[in-house]
Amino acid sequence: YNKFNVLSSICKLHREVYRMIKENQYRAIVISEVSLPLNLKKINKLSGLPIYFDGHGSSEDIHECAGKRGTIPFVLRYCAYLLDIKLLKRYFKIADGCFVVSSGMKDYYQKKVGSPDDFTYLIVPCATSSVLSDNEYINYRKEYQKHFNLEDDTISFVYSGGVESWQCVQETIDLFRSISSQLDIKSKLFVFSYEVDKAKEMVGN
Secondary structure (H helix, E strand, O other): OOHHHHHHHHHHHHHHHHHHHHHOOOOOEEEOOOOOOOOHHHHHHHHOOOEEEEOOOOOOHHHHOOOOOOHHHHHHHHHHHHHHHHHHHHHHOOOOEEEEOOHHHHHHHHHHOOOOOOOEEEEOOOOOOOOOOHHHHHHHHHHHHHHOOOOOOOEEEEEEOOOOHHHOHHHHHHHHHHHHOOOOOOEEEEEEOOOHHHHHHHHOO
């Protein structure tokens, strides 16, 4: 860890953001990570554009889902959580809106950090915008049933994504096994992840 490298990177980030705002034409600015150390007031003044955040989840995930990694890592993560809340409260007073995946996430932000009356929440569920027709759905279902050697009456569940502790993949697998063992139905859970080795370790046999 080198604090001078960190400070240098932050300065470079600011310079690059300001350069892009001055040299390009944008309709809005979307900040994907709330914890980025950006000077929103200056960005707002330079651009005059609407500023939106991409809400990644609750701040509590920073420390609650970190796992058991010792006292010092816990304290550091809790400090990061407090900093995240502080930044949220400051930024929400400047920004025009926030992208969230559900009305529940909107309620969380409103209760946790508050937002001005004219603040806009854009609810965008994590899903593809394309919609399959009934025939497409049936054909895809048959294709993948054949590929995975599934019987027609098997109920399939799918998880697709990373396998970090905060995503609760192991808990999902254990819950599925517990429920499926008590039901007299054919079922299968598929876990698709780019972290293949970690996923295999969680799934086991």
